[in-house]
Amino acid sequence: MTDDVVAQAIPAAPAEAAIPPFEPVVLAFTCNWCSYRAADLAGTARTKYPPNVRLVRLMCSGRLDPTFVLKAFASGADGVLMTGCWPADCHYRVQNVKALRRFELLHRVLEQLGIEPERFQRFYASAAEGSQLAAAFTRMIEDVRPLGPLGWGRVPAVAPEDLPTGEAEGGAAEPAALEAVGA
Protein backbone atom coordinates (compact mmCIF):
# COMPACT_ATOMS: atom_id res chain seq x y z
CA MET A 1 0.00 0.00 0.00
CA THR A 2 1.35 3.38 -0.97
CA ASP A 3 1.03 6.49 1.19
CA ASP A 4 -1.53 7.85 -1.27
CA VAL A 5 -3.81 4.87 -0.87
CA VAL A 6 -3.75 5.17 2.91
CA ALA A 7 -4.22 8.95 2.77
CA GLN A 8 -7.29 8.56 0.59
CA ALA A 9 -8.79 6.13 3.04
CA ILE A 10 -8.70 8.71 5.86
CA PRO A 11 -12.12 10.37 5.97
CA ALA A 12 -12.30 14.15 5.70
CA ALA A 13 -13.51 16.17 8.71
CA PRO A 14 -17.29 16.48 8.61
CA ALA A 15 -18.40 19.63 6.84
CA GLU A 16 -20.27 22.33 8.73
CA ALA A 17 -23.54 21.10 7.24
CA ALA A 18 -23.01 17.69 8.82
CA ILE A 19 -23.49 19.09 12.34
CA PRO A 20 -26.83 17.65 13.47
CA PRO A 21 -29.68 20.18 13.49
CA PHE A 22 -30.97 21.54 16.80
CA GLU A 23 -33.21 19.11 18.66
CA PRO A 24 -35.23 20.79 21.40
CA VAL A 25 -35.60 19.12 24.77
CA VAL A 26 -39.02 19.54 26.33
CA LEU A 27 -39.82 18.55 29.89
CA ALA A 28 -43.45 17.44 30.24
CA PHE A 29 -44.93 17.28 33.72
CA THR A 30 -47.73 14.74 33.89
CA CYS A 31 -50.47 13.97 36.38
CA ASN A 32 -50.55 10.46 37.80
CA TRP A 33 -54.32 10.16 37.28
CA CYS A 34 -54.74 11.39 33.71
CA SER A 35 -51.93 12.55 31.45
CA TYR A 36 -49.39 10.02 32.73
CA ARG A 37 -51.91 7.27 31.95
CA ALA A 38 -52.55 8.93 28.59
CA ALA A 39 -48.82 8.81 27.82
CA ASP A 40 -48.84 5.16 28.91
CA LEU A 41 -51.79 4.52 26.61
CA ALA A 42 -49.95 6.22 23.75
CA GLY A 43 -47.10 3.80 24.36
CA THR A 44 -49.35 0.72 24.55
CA ALA A 45 -51.11 1.80 21.35
CA ARG A 46 -47.71 2.37 19.68
CA THR A 47 -48.63 5.95 18.91
CA LYS A 48 -45.54 7.79 17.75
CA TYR A 49 -44.33 11.04 19.23
CA PRO A 50 -40.91 12.72 19.10
CA PRO A 51 -38.27 11.41 21.52
CA ASN A 52 -37.50 15.02 22.52
CA VAL A 53 -40.07 14.89 25.30
CA ARG A 54 -38.98 13.83 28.79
CA LEU A 55 -41.79 12.97 31.19
CA VAL A 56 -41.87 13.75 34.89
CA ARG A 57 -44.75 12.18 36.79
CA LEU A 58 -46.40 14.21 39.54
CA MET A 59 -49.42 13.21 41.59
CA CYS A 60 -51.36 16.19 40.21
CA SER A 61 -50.75 19.21 38.00
CA GLY A 62 -51.41 21.14 41.21
CA ARG A 63 -48.13 19.69 42.49
CA LEU A 64 -46.27 21.61 39.79
CA ASP A 65 -44.42 24.14 41.92
CA PRO A 66 -43.31 27.06 39.67
CA THR A 67 -39.85 26.34 41.11
CA PHE A 68 -39.77 23.11 39.05
CA VAL A 69 -40.41 25.03 35.84
CA LEU A 70 -37.69 27.58 36.60
CA LYS A 71 -35.33 24.77 37.57
CA ALA A 72 -36.04 23.03 34.26
CA PHE A 73 -35.23 26.15 32.23
CA ALA A 74 -32.19 26.96 34.37
CA SER A 75 -30.93 23.41 33.86
CA GLY A 76 -31.10 23.51 30.07
CA ALA A 77 -34.63 22.54 29.02
CA ASP A 78 -35.82 24.32 25.87
CA GLY A 79 -39.48 24.02 26.73
CA VAL A 80 -41.80 22.94 29.54
CA LEU A 81 -45.26 21.44 29.07
CA MET A 82 -47.72 21.25 31.93
CA THR A 83 -50.33 18.54 31.46
CA GLY A 84 -53.20 17.63 33.73
CA CYS A 85 -56.83 16.67 34.11
CA TRP A 86 -59.67 18.52 32.44
CA PRO A 87 -61.44 21.11 34.64
CA ALA A 88 -63.84 19.37 37.06
CA ASP A 89 -62.00 16.05 36.54
CA CYS A 90 -59.27 16.59 39.13
CA HIS A 91 -58.59 13.68 41.48
CA TYR A 92 -58.03 16.30 44.19
CA ARG A 93 -61.14 18.34 43.31
CA VAL A 94 -59.77 21.75 42.24
CA GLN A 95 -55.99 21.55 42.28
CA ASN A 96 -55.82 21.61 38.48
CA VAL A 97 -57.56 24.99 38.61
CA LYS A 98 -54.93 26.26 41.03
CA ALA A 99 -52.32 24.94 38.60
CA LEU A 100 -54.01 26.93 35.82
CA ARG A 101 -53.79 30.14 37.89
CA ARG A 102 -50.12 29.55 38.62
CA PHE A 103 -49.51 28.79 34.94
CA GLU A 104 -51.02 32.13 33.91
CA LEU A 105 -48.97 34.11 36.45
CA LEU A 106 -45.73 32.24 35.82
CA HIS A 107 -46.24 32.88 32.11
CA ARG A 108 -46.18 36.61 32.78
CA VAL A 109 -42.96 36.31 34.79
CA LEU A 110 -41.25 34.23 32.10
CA GLU A 111 -42.26 36.65 29.36
CA GLN A 112 -40.83 39.54 31.37
CA LEU A 113 -37.58 37.59 31.63
CA GLY A 114 -37.47 37.19 27.84
CA ILE A 115 -38.53 33.53 27.58
CA GLU A 116 -40.83 33.07 24.58
CA PRO A 117 -44.39 32.04 25.54
CA GLU A 118 -44.23 29.01 23.23
CA ARG A 119 -41.63 27.50 25.55
CA PHE A 120 -44.13 27.08 28.38
CA GLN A 121 -47.48 25.56 27.42
CA ARG A 122 -50.23 23.52 28.98
CA PHE A 123 -52.50 20.72 27.80
CA TYR A 124 -55.43 18.76 29.24
CA ALA A 125 -55.53 15.01 28.64
CA SER A 126 -57.70 12.40 30.30
CA ALA A 127 -56.38 8.85 30.75
CA ALA A 128 -58.18 7.88 27.53
CA GLU A 129 -56.60 10.58 25.38
CA GLY A 130 -53.28 8.99 24.45
CA SER A 131 -53.29 9.97 20.80
CA GLN A 132 -54.29 13.56 21.61
CA LEU A 133 -51.43 13.81 24.11
CA ALA A 134 -48.97 12.42 21.58
CA ALA A 135 -50.20 15.02 19.07
CA ALA A 136 -49.76 17.76 21.70
CA PHE A 137 -46.16 16.62 22.32
CA THR A 138 -45.47 16.79 18.58
CA ARG A 139 -47.03 20.27 18.30
CA MET A 140 -45.04 21.54 21.25
CA ILE A 141 -41.74 20.28 19.80
CA GLU A 142 -42.52 21.94 16.48
CA ASP A 143 -43.40 25.19 18.30
CA VAL A 144 -40.09 25.20 20.16
CA ARG A 145 -37.82 24.02 17.33
CA PRO A 146 -37.86 27.29 15.33
CA LEU A 147 -37.02 29.25 18.50
CA GLY A 148 -33.66 27.51 18.81
CA PRO A 149 -31.94 26.53 22.05
CA LEU A 150 -32.83 28.51 25.16
CA GLY A 151 -29.27 28.00 26.32
CA TRP A 152 -29.80 28.92 29.95
CA GLY A 153 -27.94 25.99 31.46
CA ARG A 154 -24.97 26.06 29.12
CA VAL A 155 -23.47 29.52 29.50
CA PRO A 156 -21.60 31.06 32.43
CA ALA A 157 -23.36 33.66 34.55
CA VAL A 158 -20.77 36.26 33.67
CA ALA A 159 -19.49 36.90 30.15
CA PRO A 160 -16.13 35.16 29.73
CA GLU A 161 -14.43 38.42 28.79
CA ASP A 162 -15.60 39.88 32.11
CA LEU A 163 -14.18 37.04 34.15
CA PRO A 164 -11.02 37.78 36.06
CA THR A 165 -8.61 34.86 36.06
CA GLY A 166 -9.21 32.25 38.69
CA GLU A 167 -13.01 32.54 38.56
CA ALA A 168 -13.33 28.84 39.23
CA GLU A 169 -11.55 28.93 42.58
CA GLY A 170 -13.92 28.63 45.49
CA GLY A 171 -16.79 29.88 43.36
CA ALA A 172 -20.15 28.24 43.74
CA ALA A 173 -20.78 26.11 40.68
CA GLU A 174 -23.37 27.02 38.10
CA PRO A 175 -26.33 24.69 38.22
CA ALA A 176 -25.07 21.73 36.22
CA ALA A 177 -26.48 21.51 32.73
CA LEU A 178 -29.25 18.97 32.69
CA GLU A 179 -27.18 16.40 30.86
CA ALA A 180 -29.72 13.66 31.27
CA VAL A 181 -32.17 15.91 29.48
CA GLY A 182 -29.75 17.46 27.02
CA ALA A 183 -28.14 14.18 25.99
Place this chain on the structure above:
Amino acid sequence: MSANGKHRFAMYWAAACGGCDISVINLHEAILDLADHFDIVFWPAIMDAKYADVEAMPDGWIDLTLFSGGIRNTENAEVARLLRRKSATLVAFGSCANEGCIPGLANLTTTTDLLDTVYEGPTMDNPDHVRPASSTMVPEGELHLPAMNRLLQTLDQVVEVDYRVPGCPPETERIAEVLGLLGAALDGKATLPVHGSVLGAGQSTVCDECRRDRGIKRIAQFGRLHELPPLDPSLCLLEQSVPCNGPATRSGCGAKCPLAGASCIGCYGPADGVVDFGARLLSAFASVVDASEPDEIDRILDGLPDPVGQFYRFSLAGSLLRGSREVRTGATSATASAPATATARTLATAGAGR
Protein backbone atom coordinates in the same frame (compact mmCIF):
# COMPACT_ATOMS: atom_id res chain seq x y z
CA MET B 1 -7.08 37.25 68.06
CA SER B 2 -5.14 40.49 68.55
CA ALA B 3 -2.48 40.93 71.22
CA ASN B 4 -5.01 42.88 73.32
CA GLY B 5 -7.27 39.83 73.50
CA LYS B 6 -9.83 41.21 71.05
CA HIS B 7 -11.01 39.52 67.88
CA ARG B 8 -10.33 41.16 64.54
CA PHE B 9 -13.36 42.58 62.74
CA ALA B 10 -13.80 43.83 59.19
CA MET B 11 -16.75 45.13 57.23
CA TYR B 12 -16.91 45.80 53.50
CA TRP B 13 -19.39 47.20 50.99
CA ALA B 14 -19.44 46.02 47.40
CA ALA B 15 -22.45 46.88 45.18
CA ALA B 16 -24.47 48.25 48.09
CA CYS B 17 -26.03 51.52 49.19
CA GLY B 18 -24.21 51.71 52.53
CA GLY B 19 -27.39 51.12 54.50
CA CYS B 20 -25.99 47.94 56.04
CA ASP B 21 -23.01 49.87 57.44
CA ILE B 22 -25.38 52.52 58.80
CA SER B 23 -27.51 49.80 60.38
CA VAL B 24 -24.44 48.51 62.26
CA ILE B 25 -23.41 52.01 63.33
CA ASN B 26 -27.02 52.48 64.43
CA LEU B 27 -26.21 50.18 67.37
CA HIS B 28 -25.59 53.47 69.21
CA GLU B 29 -24.17 52.75 72.68
CA ALA B 30 -24.08 49.02 71.93
CA ILE B 31 -21.35 49.74 69.40
CA LEU B 32 -19.08 50.12 72.47
CA ASP B 33 -19.74 46.41 73.14
CA LEU B 34 -18.60 45.76 69.59
CA ALA B 35 -15.42 47.72 70.32
CA ASP B 36 -15.00 45.76 73.58
CA HIS B 37 -14.99 42.45 71.72
CA PHE B 38 -13.45 43.40 68.42
CA ASP B 39 -10.54 45.32 66.94
CA ILE B 40 -11.75 46.95 63.75
CA VAL B 41 -9.01 46.27 61.19
CA PHE B 42 -10.81 47.20 57.95
CA TRP B 43 -14.09 49.09 57.45
CA PRO B 44 -14.06 51.54 54.54
CA ALA B 45 -17.39 53.14 55.56
CA ILE B 46 -16.01 54.52 58.81
CA MET B 47 -12.23 54.58 58.57
CA ASP B 48 -9.50 55.00 56.02
CA ALA B 49 -7.93 51.84 54.69
CA LYS B 50 -6.19 50.58 51.58
CA TYR B 51 -6.59 47.22 49.87
CA ALA B 52 -2.82 46.88 50.21
CA ASP B 53 -3.29 46.80 54.02
CA VAL B 54 -5.63 43.83 53.64
CA GLU B 55 -3.31 42.11 51.17
CA ALA B 56 -0.51 42.40 53.74
CA MET B 57 -2.53 40.50 56.35
CA PRO B 58 -1.82 36.77 56.80
CA ASP B 59 -4.50 34.41 55.46
CA GLY B 60 -7.34 33.82 57.93
CA TRP B 61 -6.07 36.70 60.08
CA ILE B 62 -9.42 38.51 60.34
CA ASP B 63 -11.73 36.65 62.74
CA LEU B 64 -15.02 38.04 61.44
CA THR B 65 -15.90 39.87 58.23
CA LEU B 66 -19.34 41.25 57.43
CA PHE B 67 -19.62 41.59 53.65
CA SER B 68 -22.47 43.70 52.32
CA GLY B 69 -23.27 44.28 48.66
CA GLY B 70 -23.49 42.23 45.50
CA ILE B 71 -20.72 41.55 42.98
CA ARG B 72 -21.24 44.08 40.17
CA ASN B 73 -17.73 44.62 38.80
CA THR B 74 -14.24 43.16 38.80
CA GLU B 75 -13.24 45.15 41.89
CA ASN B 76 -16.14 43.70 43.92
CA ALA B 77 -15.13 40.18 42.88
CA GLU B 78 -11.45 40.77 43.60
CA VAL B 79 -12.13 42.15 47.10
CA ALA B 80 -14.59 39.32 47.79
CA ARG B 81 -11.86 36.77 47.01
CA LEU B 82 -9.31 38.75 49.00
CA LEU B 83 -11.53 39.00 52.08
CA ARG B 84 -12.51 35.34 51.79
CA ARG B 85 -8.83 34.43 51.95
CA LYS B 86 -8.05 36.77 54.85
CA SER B 87 -11.14 35.96 56.94
CA ALA B 88 -11.73 32.99 59.21
CA THR B 89 -15.46 33.69 59.14
CA LEU B 90 -17.16 35.48 56.23
CA VAL B 91 -20.75 36.61 56.66
CA ALA B 92 -22.97 37.58 53.71
CA PHE B 93 -24.51 40.61 55.36
CA GLY B 94 -27.77 42.09 54.12
CA SER B 95 -29.98 41.44 51.13
CA CYS B 96 -27.46 42.52 48.45
CA ALA B 97 -24.79 40.03 49.46
CA ASN B 98 -27.40 37.28 49.86
CA GLU B 99 -29.81 37.78 46.93
CA GLY B 100 -28.64 40.82 44.96
CA CYS B 101 -31.36 43.13 46.33
CA ILE B 102 -32.42 46.24 44.34
CA PRO B 103 -29.11 46.47 42.39
CA GLY B 104 -29.83 42.90 41.25
CA LEU B 105 -32.85 44.17 39.29
CA ALA B 106 -30.28 45.51 36.83
CA ASN B 107 -30.03 41.88 35.69
CA LEU B 108 -33.11 42.70 33.60
CA THR B 109 -31.12 45.22 31.55
CA THR B 110 -27.97 44.90 29.45
CA THR B 111 -24.91 46.87 30.60
CA THR B 112 -25.11 48.91 27.38
CA ASP B 113 -28.65 50.00 28.21
CA LEU B 114 -27.72 50.67 31.84
CA LEU B 115 -24.82 52.91 30.83
CA ASP B 116 -26.94 54.64 28.16
CA THR B 117 -29.55 55.47 30.78
CA VAL B 118 -27.02 56.82 33.24
CA TYR B 119 -24.72 58.62 30.79
CA GLU B 120 -27.25 59.83 28.17
CA GLY B 121 -30.39 60.25 30.28
CA PRO B 122 -32.61 63.34 29.97
CA THR B 123 -30.74 65.08 32.79
CA MET B 124 -27.31 64.45 31.28
CA ASP B 125 -25.27 66.70 29.03
CA ASN B 126 -22.76 64.37 27.41
CA PRO B 127 -22.00 65.62 23.86
CA ASP B 128 -18.89 63.43 23.56
CA HIS B 129 -20.86 60.30 24.57
CA VAL B 130 -18.36 59.54 27.32
CA ARG B 131 -18.64 56.10 28.94
CA PRO B 132 -16.59 54.56 31.73
CA ALA B 133 -13.80 52.45 30.27
CA SER B 134 -11.70 49.85 32.02
CA SER B 135 -8.62 51.30 30.33
CA THR B 136 -7.93 54.92 29.35
CA MET B 137 -4.82 56.46 27.80
CA VAL B 138 -3.67 59.80 29.24
CA PRO B 139 -0.38 61.64 28.57
CA GLU B 140 1.06 60.17 31.76
CA GLY B 141 0.24 56.58 30.77
CA GLU B 142 -2.61 54.06 30.89
CA LEU B 143 -5.26 54.33 33.64
CA HIS B 144 -7.35 51.36 34.76
CA LEU B 145 -10.80 51.20 36.27
CA PRO B 146 -12.73 48.08 37.36
CA ALA B 147 -14.84 46.64 34.52
CA MET B 148 -18.57 46.18 34.94
CA ASN B 149 -19.80 42.58 34.74
CA ARG B 150 -22.72 41.65 32.55
CA LEU B 151 -24.58 40.12 35.47
CA LEU B 152 -24.72 41.12 39.13
CA GLN B 153 -23.82 38.10 41.26
CA THR B 154 -24.49 37.35 44.88
CA LEU B 155 -21.54 36.83 47.23
CA ASP B 156 -22.04 33.06 47.43
CA GLN B 157 -21.95 32.81 43.63
CA VAL B 158 -18.34 34.03 43.83
CA VAL B 159 -16.89 32.74 47.12
CA GLU B 160 -17.93 30.38 49.89
CA VAL B 161 -19.97 32.04 52.61
CA ASP B 162 -19.98 30.90 56.26
CA TYR B 163 -23.14 32.61 57.53
CA ARG B 164 -25.96 34.75 56.16
CA VAL B 165 -27.66 37.72 57.77
CA PRO B 166 -30.69 38.81 55.70
CA GLY B 167 -32.49 42.14 55.55
CA CYS B 168 -32.44 45.42 53.71
CA PRO B 169 -30.89 46.48 55.92
CA PRO B 170 -30.74 43.93 58.77
CA GLU B 171 -32.61 45.26 61.80
CA THR B 172 -30.19 46.80 64.30
CA GLU B 173 -31.47 44.69 67.25
CA ARG B 174 -30.86 41.55 65.20
CA ILE B 175 -27.33 42.73 64.34
CA ALA B 176 -26.62 43.15 68.05
CA GLU B 177 -27.78 39.54 68.60
CA VAL B 178 -25.60 38.23 65.79
CA LEU B 179 -22.49 40.10 66.92
CA GLY B 180 -23.17 39.00 70.51
CA LEU B 181 -23.50 35.37 69.45
CA LEU B 182 -20.46 35.33 67.16
CA GLY B 183 -18.39 37.28 69.72
CA ALA B 184 -19.30 34.77 72.45
CA ALA B 185 -18.55 31.86 70.13
CA LEU B 186 -15.15 33.31 69.28
CA ASP B 187 -14.53 33.69 73.04
CA GLY B 188 -15.32 29.99 73.43
CA LYS B 189 -18.39 30.79 75.56
CA ALA B 190 -20.89 29.61 72.95
CA THR B 191 -20.85 27.13 70.09
CA LEU B 192 -20.66 28.45 66.57
CA PRO B 193 -23.90 28.03 64.62
CA VAL B 194 -24.03 25.38 61.89
CA HIS B 195 -21.95 26.41 58.87
CA GLY B 196 -24.06 28.16 56.24
CA SER B 197 -26.95 28.97 58.55
CA VAL B 198 -29.02 32.13 58.54
CA LEU B 199 -28.42 34.32 61.59
CA GLY B 200 -30.40 37.24 62.95
CA ALA B 201 -33.73 36.07 61.55
CA GLY B 202 -36.44 33.47 62.06
CA GLN B 203 -37.15 30.35 60.02
CA SER B 204 -40.76 31.04 59.28
CA THR B 205 -42.50 33.79 57.30
CA VAL B 206 -43.42 37.40 57.97
CA CYS B 207 -47.09 36.29 58.06
CA ASP B 208 -46.26 34.29 61.19
CA GLU B 209 -45.04 37.46 62.92
CA CYS B 210 -47.82 39.67 61.61
CA ARG B 211 -50.65 40.27 64.08
CA ARG B 212 -53.25 41.09 61.44
CA ASP B 213 -56.18 38.62 61.37
CA ARG B 214 -56.08 36.00 58.66
CA GLY B 215 -59.10 34.26 57.18
CA ILE B 216 -59.72 32.35 53.98
CA LYS B 217 -58.08 34.17 51.09
CA ARG B 218 -60.06 34.77 47.89
CA ILE B 219 -58.63 37.59 45.86
CA ALA B 220 -60.95 39.16 43.30
CA GLN B 221 -58.55 41.98 42.41
CA PHE B 222 -55.05 43.25 43.15
CA GLY B 223 -54.63 46.97 43.66
CA ARG B 224 -52.32 49.63 44.97
CA LEU B 225 -53.06 51.36 48.26
CA HIS B 226 -54.32 54.59 46.67
CA GLU B 227 -56.66 52.66 44.34
CA LEU B 228 -58.36 50.70 47.11
CA PRO B 229 -61.06 51.68 49.61
CA PRO B 230 -59.80 52.46 53.15
CA LEU B 231 -58.25 49.33 54.65
CA ASP B 232 -59.31 47.50 57.79
CA PRO B 233 -56.29 47.98 60.11
CA SER B 234 -56.79 44.58 61.77
CA LEU B 235 -57.21 42.41 58.66
CA CYS B 236 -54.57 40.70 56.48
CA LEU B 237 -53.43 43.06 53.71
CA LEU B 238 -53.41 40.35 51.04
CA GLU B 239 -57.04 39.53 51.82
CA GLN B 240 -57.76 43.22 51.20
CA SER B 241 -56.26 43.07 47.68
CA VAL B 242 -52.87 44.56 48.60
CA PRO B 243 -50.04 42.48 47.10
CA CYS B 244 -48.12 41.76 50.31
CA ASN B 245 -44.96 39.64 50.06
CA GLY B 246 -45.25 38.26 53.59
CA PRO B 247 -46.16 34.66 52.59
CA ALA B 248 -42.67 33.90 51.18
CA THR B 249 -40.51 36.32 53.18
CA ARG B 250 -38.37 35.18 56.10
CA SER B 251 -39.46 36.31 59.54
CA GLY B 252 -37.15 38.28 61.79
CA CYS B 253 -38.06 41.89 61.10
CA GLY B 254 -41.09 41.83 63.40
CA ALA B 255 -43.49 42.39 60.46
CA LYS B 256 -42.92 46.13 60.81
CA CYS B 257 -44.25 47.09 57.37
CA PRO B 258 -47.58 45.21 57.31
CA LEU B 259 -48.27 46.23 60.91
CA ALA B 260 -47.77 49.87 59.85
CA GLY B 261 -50.19 49.44 56.95
CA ALA B 262 -47.62 49.07 54.19
CA SER B 263 -47.26 45.80 52.32
CA CYS B 264 -44.24 43.58 52.97
CA ILE B 265 -41.80 43.98 50.08
CA GLY B 266 -39.75 40.88 50.86
CA CYS B 267 -36.45 42.38 52.01
CA TYR B 268 -35.66 39.55 54.43
CA GLY B 269 -35.42 37.14 51.52
CA PRO B 270 -36.74 33.59 51.19
CA ALA B 271 -37.99 31.70 54.26
CA ASP B 272 -36.41 28.38 55.22
CA GLY B 273 -36.86 25.72 52.56
CA VAL B 274 -37.68 28.20 49.79
CA VAL B 275 -35.41 27.71 46.77
CA ASP B 276 -36.72 30.51 44.62
CA PHE B 277 -38.44 33.39 46.38
CA GLY B 278 -40.41 34.57 43.35
CA ALA B 279 -41.67 31.10 42.49
CA ARG B 280 -42.92 30.55 46.02
CA LEU B 281 -44.59 33.95 46.19
CA LEU B 282 -46.28 33.78 42.81
CA SER B 283 -47.52 30.34 43.75
CA ALA B 284 -49.05 31.76 46.92
CA PHE B 285 -50.65 34.70 45.09
CA ALA B 286 -51.98 32.68 42.16
CA SER B 287 -53.47 29.93 44.33
CA VAL B 288 -55.90 32.31 46.00
CA VAL B 289 -57.01 34.17 42.88
CA ASP B 290 -60.78 33.93 42.95
CA ALA B 291 -61.41 32.74 39.38
CA SER B 292 -61.41 29.51 37.42
CA GLU B 293 -61.64 30.70 33.82
CA PRO B 294 -58.50 31.87 31.98
CA ASP B 295 -60.03 35.22 30.96
CA GLU B 296 -61.18 36.02 34.47
CA ILE B 297 -57.82 34.91 35.92
CA ASP B 298 -56.08 37.20 33.43
CA ARG B 299 -58.25 40.14 34.43
CA ILE B 300 -57.30 39.71 38.11
CA LEU B 301 -53.61 39.20 37.32
CA ASP B 302 -53.63 42.46 35.33
CA GLY B 303 -53.64 44.07 38.80
CA LEU B 304 -49.98 43.04 39.05
CA PRO B 305 -48.46 45.20 36.29
CA ASP B 306 -44.83 44.28 37.02
CA PRO B 307 -44.68 40.62 38.10
CA VAL B 308 -40.88 40.35 38.18
CA GLY B 309 -40.64 43.56 40.19
CA GLN B 310 -43.28 42.25 42.57
CA PHE B 311 -41.88 38.74 43.03
CA TYR B 312 -38.14 39.35 42.62
CA ARG B 313 -37.73 42.85 43.99
CA PHE B 314 -34.90 41.73 46.27
CA SER B 315 -33.99 38.29 45.01
CA LEU B 316 -33.54 38.33 41.22
CA ALA B 317 -29.75 37.87 41.19
CA GLY B 318 -30.03 34.98 43.67
CA SER B 319 -32.98 33.32 41.90
CA LEU B 320 -32.83 30.23 39.69
CA LEU B 321 -32.88 32.25 36.46
CA ARG B 322 -30.79 35.16 37.87
CA GLY B 323 -31.89 37.69 35.28
CA SER B 324 -33.48 38.22 31.91
CA ARG B 325 -32.58 36.02 28.97
CA GLU B 326 -30.83 38.83 27.13
CA VAL B 327 -28.56 39.57 30.09
CA ARG B 328 -28.13 35.97 31.20
CA THR B 329 -27.31 34.36 27.87
CA GLY B 330 -26.57 37.32 25.61
CA ALA B 331 -29.41 36.20 23.32
CA THR B 332 -32.59 38.02 22.47
CA SER B 333 -35.99 36.44 22.08
CA ALA B 334 -36.54 34.82 18.70
CA THR B 335 -39.93 36.49 18.49
CA ALA B 336 -41.02 40.03 19.30
CA SER B 337 -42.76 40.02 22.65
CA ALA B 338 -46.09 41.68 21.81
CA PRO B 339 -47.24 39.45 18.91
CA ALA B 340 -45.72 36.43 20.63
CA THR B 341 -48.00 37.00 23.60
CA ALA B 342 -51.06 36.84 21.43
CA THR B 343 -49.82 33.66 19.74
CA ALA B 344 -49.10 32.00 23.04
CA ARG B 345 -52.47 32.72 24.50
CA THR B 346 -54.08 31.28 21.40
CA LEU B 347 -51.87 28.22 21.51
CA ALA B 348 -52.46 27.62 25.17
CA THR B 349 -56.17 28.11 24.83
CA ALA B 350 -56.35 26.07 21.67
CA GLY B 351 -54.54 23.24 23.41
CA ALA B 352 -56.89 23.40 26.33
CA GLY B 353 -60.17 23.89 24.59
CA ARG B 354 -59.89 21.78 21.50
